[in-house]
Amino acid sequence: MLFDVNVAIDKVYRSDWGRIVATLIRLIGDFDLAEEVAQEAFAAAVDQWPVSGLPEFPRAWIIQTARHKAIDPIR
Numbered sequence: 001m002l003f004d005v006n007v008a009i010d011k012v013y014r015s016d017w018g019r020i021v022a023t024l025i026r027l028i029g030d031f032d033l034a035e036e037v038a039q040e041a042f043a044a045a046v047d048q049w050p051v052s053g054l055p056e057f058p059r060a061w062i063i064q065t066a067r068h069k070a071i072d073p074i075r
Helices: 002-028 031-052 058-074
Strands: none
Touching (some): 031 058
16 A cells, blocks of 8 residues: 555656646746645655545645645745
């Protein structure tokens, strides 16, 4: 299970990183912050997905998590 989750995270990272960051730039309006929170969201996925399981829509989970992580710096 852990191996499958790590493979899934790697796959999402490799295939969707650009789309994730582009979406976050549109939502947040700051390139550097978008990259930073995307990295934090992937780190959260590494911690949480092995415990909670792979979400139905991994890219959406990463984007939503990153969006939440961007709220405090924006304020």
